[in-house]
Amino acid sequence: MWSKAHKPLSRAEFDRRFPDEASCAEHLAALRWPEGLACPHCAGRKGRRLEGDRGLWECAGCHRQTSVTAGTAMHQSKVPLRAWFTALHIVTSHSNGMSALQLQSQLGLGSWNTAWLLLRKIRAAMAAPEGDGALFRGLVEVDETSIPCRSKEDDLTADSRGRSHLGKIALIGAVEIDEGGRPGRARLAVLAGYSADKIGAFVRKAVAPKSGLLTDGLPAYKALAGEYNHRPKVVGKMAAHVVMPWAHRLFSRLLRWGTGTFHGFRRPHLQAHLDEFAWRWSRRNFRHTSFDRLLDGLAARPHRAYRDFVPGRAAGTA
Ligand SMILES: [Zn+2]
Numbered sequence: 001m002w003s004k005a006h007k008p009l010s011r012a013e014f015d016r017r018f019p020d021e022a023s024c025a026e027h028l029a030a031l032r033w034p035e036g037l038a039c040p041h042c043a044g045r046k047g048r049r050l051e052g053d054r055g056l057w058e059c060a061g062c063h064r065q066t067s068v069t070a071g072t073a074m075h076q077s078k079v080p081l082r083a084w085f086t087a088l089h090i091v092t093s094h095s096n097g098m099s100a101l102q103l104q105s106q107l108g109l110g111s112w113n114t115a116w117l118l119l120r121k122i123r124a125a126m127a128a129p130e131g132d133g134a135l136f137r138g139l140v141e142v143d144e145t146s147i148p149c150r151s152k153e154d155d156l157t158a159d160s161r162g163r164s165h166l167g168k169i170a171l172i173g174a175v176e177i178d179e180g181g182r183p184g185r186a187r188l189a190v191l192a193g194y195s196a197d198k199i200g201a202f203v204r205k206a207v208a209p210k211s212g213l214l215t216d217g218l219p220a221y222k223a224l225a226g227e228y229n230h231r232p233k234v235v236g237k238m239a240a241h242v243v244m245p246w247a248h249r250l251f252s253r254l255l256r257w258g259t260g261t262f263h264g265f266r267r268p269h270l271q272a273h274l275d276e277f278a279w280r281w282s283r284r285n286f287r288h289t290s291f292d293r294l295l296d297g298l299a300a301r302p303h304r305a306y307r308d309f310v311p312g313r314a315a316g317t318a
Helices: 010-015 022-030 080-094 100-107 112-124 196-208 218-223 245-262 267-284 287-300
Strands: 047-049 056-059 065-067 138-150 167-177 181-188 212-217 229-232
Touching: 010 080, 022 047, 022 080, 022 287, 080 100, 080 112, 080 287, 100 112, 100 245, 112 212, 112 267, 112 287, 138 196, 138 245, 167 196, 167 245, 167 267, 181 245, 181 267, 212 218, 245 267
Parallel strands: 138 212, 212 229
Antiparallel strands: 047 056, 056 065, 138 167, 167 181
16 A cells, blocks of 8 residues: 555665664754754753663753653553664555564564564554544545444454454544545544544544535435535445545455454554554555654654553553
């Protein structure tokens, strides 16, 4: 699904550019503090990096120390900064991403839980941005589907039990269409029912008012008629992939990705997977900047512990 243009760094280029902790810390500092250190103690703008691997800067004004990861999702991590960078490089350069198990072996991490948490934090940074600039505009296809989900009891790799053992879960997706009819950004969410409230909430969060909406004509969309330029395509004899080709393609690629990368989706962390897939789809023509964008996303998010992602659970299961 990635375009060939704008390729990300090769692994060899990545290794040359980020050989050690210091080079990663310098890169993160340049991204976070483009105009020089922002000292959290005295707001001083001048400082120097201290020798050693801990990514510490010392303020020239108050001489207090600041970690380059302080206030970011990477703070207090057991994992070295270079392993975070390597994980980001893998996630942004492999078209399909990877499972925690694959990442654990690629990074040589001792524990699967550590790899899982790392990946979960990266996925959190892929969540759809909020705000006016993030809203889709112009013409937008919006459609619903349902996909099979493995239950907790299902074996991680055994697909032989067949679909009858799988629960179904409803999703809603939106794809922005440009003037040339080409697909732009996409967004996906778990849909907790086909009511006008649920569908309306998704559309209002994803699509700017007055934009054109292409839908399947489900009654729930009628409530949006005053806010949007609604163009229902009643799917009768015409197949859905003809009237909403991009939404249809989004769903079919999502399913293939889930099967190929995770041996099928599971309910508890499904929204994080949907966010990752929509992020990959939306950035397919901007791969060369995906690494820094994602690093920026991690830097903008406060540190969260394992229990914040899996309340009341001892171990992750994605
Ligand atoms: Zn200071």
